[in-house]
Amino acid sequence: MVRRPETPRSRQATPRFHRASAQVRREALVEATLACLRRYGHEGMSVRRISRQAGVSAGLINHHFPSITTLVAAAYQTLADSLLRSMRRHAQDPDLTPRQRLHRYFEASFAPDQIDPGVFHCWLVFWSRIAHDDEMRAVHERTYGDYRAVLEQLLGELQPAASAHFRLREAATALGALMDGLWLEASVFPGRFKAASAVRLCDDWVSALCDGALPGLRASAQRLQRERP
Amino acid sequence: MVRRPETPRSRQATPRFHRASAQVRREALVEATLACLRRYGHEGMSVRRISRQAGVSAGLINHHFPSITTLVAAAYQTLADSLLRSMRRHAQDPDLTPRQRLHRYFEASFAPDQIDPGVFHCWLVFWSRIAHDDEMRAVHERTYGDYRAVLEQLLGELQPAASAHFRLREAATALGALMDGLWLEASVFPGRFKAASAVRLCDDWVSALCDGALPGLRASAQRLQRERP
DNA sequence: GCGCTTGTTGAGCAAGCGCTCAGCGGCAGG
């Protein structure tokens, strides 16, 4: 370990560290956390690994965050926020028809940057912590509400032009499930699943929904006719 | 810690351990592993926790398995096998029509014992280990092949009666994704999602598939007309 | 009843974990 030579207070070539505002430092630590989770999965959730990734000492993490679980919760919030921002960007483009907005949103959801195995690792870590960590659960609940709200908005704008009325809330949940399932499949088996076909399946599902081809989601009338198929 | 009293070789009330064949012991350790993963998630994957659950000493695990990752891979295989057995039970019941077999299979897939958060934890652990562990990846590949094969069989038996022909392999993958997505949704948000509606969504999707309402999966003719929606 | 095979034990090791805190030193304000 090379210590600074015998000139005790002289100017030195490179400062041993630099200072930053709490805001900037916290964001940098969150970014480092996401990088570690992407690369190492669960084993990336370590004070030493994250601090090395951020280029700071291990102690700094507990200076800015009460514990590492809070840092991970902040990382979850950050990732979810960026996802939601991307959703809203597509959901509000006024130059497109509602159908086109949904299509664009599908394309964005299955773009290579979303199918990346690193992103998958992040979600695995987040999900597995929800059961034991109240902070994580709070972020999770909040996030999911917003997430489904945007999907509801996108589907709701489709409703007027559709030949069949559907139950909006259930349809949004179901579409979310379909998308998550396709995303999961693509993430667990990278390369075996083409993004284009995932988009196609979502578009087709929405078409079927609008055409009334999914009776379980049709509004009113039949409550729940559970005829055997 | 109560040691055995001063009669060194006398008969004692209870033996300190009992012996078992390698086969029996391995199965017991696998069961203990699944129990720990269910209860504690990632933190359950520990030599000490699993051995305590199995009622044996920590050292025994490395006597029967070269490392704990091998034991977890064996647990993955066991869980996947039992799932597959259950699938085949439904897939081969000769007293039912193909459509009914699929319906039963949907019902079994969303039964309370599958939606259990413990089962979800197991899968999270398995998935997160796939990326870094060759043994896990091997089990994963093998398992998924069998899994999709059964789905293909179930859908294939539907084909003759369907009014539209569909591409079997892609349809099986897509149906698997839909089911996994619904299962995921139900597992991540326990209680917010009713099993009955998941079954209904799957049945509806299959109906749409058979009626040709999912053009992206129709066989032959149009290769990939990517018209904008 | 006795000996032997061998399944089982558990202390021990090195490595890594989250977190603490005394003190170093970057850098702004005087």
Added chain:
DNA sequence: CCTGCCGCTGAGCGCTTGCTCAACAAGCGC
């Protein structure tokens, strides 16, 4: 230029981890 605040460092604490291996003892075959 020099002072002092405070962001930052990193050795160190107590703990858990996976795994090893010498010693122990269950229970079969005699």
